[in-house]
Amino acid sequence: MYENGGNTLHRFFDGHPQLHVYPFESQLGTPLVSDFLTSVFPPKYRWPEFSLSGSIDSDYELIIDEELKRHVKTPLASKFRNADLKLIDSDRKQIFLDLLKDKTRSRRNVVEAFFSSTFNAWKNYQSSGKESHFVGYSPIVGVDAEKIFSDFPSSHIVHIVRNPLAAYSDTKKRPVPYTLSKYVQIWNIVQLMSLNFSAKFPENFHIVRYENLVKSPKYFFRKLVKKIHIDYHPALENPSWNSRKLETLVPWGTIATPSSKSNQSTILELNNHEHAEIKTQSAFINKVLGYERFKTIPTL
Numbered sequence: 001m002y003e004n005g006g007n008t009l010h011r012f013f014d015g016h017p018q019l020h021v022y023p024f025e026s027q028l029g030t031p032l033v034s035d036f037l038t039s040v041f042p043p044k045y046r047w048p049e050f051s052l053s054g055s056i057d058s059d060y061e062l063i064i065d066e067e068l069k070r071h072v073k074t075p076l077a078s079k080f081r082n083a084d085l086k087l088i089d090s091d092r093k094q095i096f097l098d099l100l101k102d103k104t105r106s107r108r109n110v111v112e113a114f115f116s117s118t119f120n121a122w123k124n125y126q127s128s129g130k131e132s133h134f135v136g137y138s139p140i141v142g143v144d145a146e147k148i149f150s151d152f153p154s155s156h157i158v159h160i161v162r163n164p165l166a167a168y169s170d171t172k173k174r175p176v177p178y179t180l181s182k183y184v185q186i187w188n189i190v191q192l193m194s195l196n197f198s199a200k201f202p203e204n205f206h207i208v209r210y211e212n213l214v215k216s217p218k219y220f221f222r223k224l225v226k227k228i229h230i231d232y233h234p235a236l237e238n239p240s241w242n243s244r245k246l247e248t249l250v251p252w253g254t255i256a257t258p259s260s261k262s263n264q265s266t267i268l269e270l271n272n273h274e275h276a277e278i279k280t281q282s283a284f285i286n287k288v289l290g291y292e293r294f295k296t297i298p299t300l
Contacts, residue, residue: 005210007253010137015235017128024067026136047144092121162210
């Protein structure tokens, strides 16, 4: 969910020698995404759809991938303009086409080729040579869990949830924030779907808590790596980008400093009316997730 710590968790995964971690949000959605959820969630954050009459050339162009494409095509317009990423999009596309040349045109193969081509085209990527998994991040993409697991049955979705008071307080810092009511309703939808998917796919869909991540990254990841079948590595203890430690997570997200103290201070930025409205409008999901008292942080 937006401002629930997804960008933060993504950056903590960066630098792990077994993981190819996408540099920005991996916005795999296409304009062809169209279902009852389209009115709620932007297509760029959804699992992609491709035309039966399309081609691998058109498949590549359909993938929105807004953050990376903007950065490499119009760097001065990118919020990541200071990120040192050397990648030419036309090179990436050619690698993508080459990877799929002798393969069946399927969504699984297209998505895998898209990730592979990104890291093959990234000229100054700090590779360990031991990478065995791709890690992508988009908010709310977990609502498409069934499609993701249909394409990649052995994949994992790690859904991170955060106290909605802190989450809404941070979303207010966006240039055009959602209203409180709209934000909380979407928060409820995403969490409810995630709870259902975690019950349906207990070995592959994992719900974790932002508060536990920032309290102790080492303890948090020592538990999580066992579920997603990778080794523990000290790189997981600090956020980074292309294996370089980040002092602030801005502009990767509105959470500048991932810590328990900053999370609590963010909550205190809300007024009493906002506190009361969020508690009321998210009461049921809060109870299920253990956030109903907003004082102690339960452990999943």
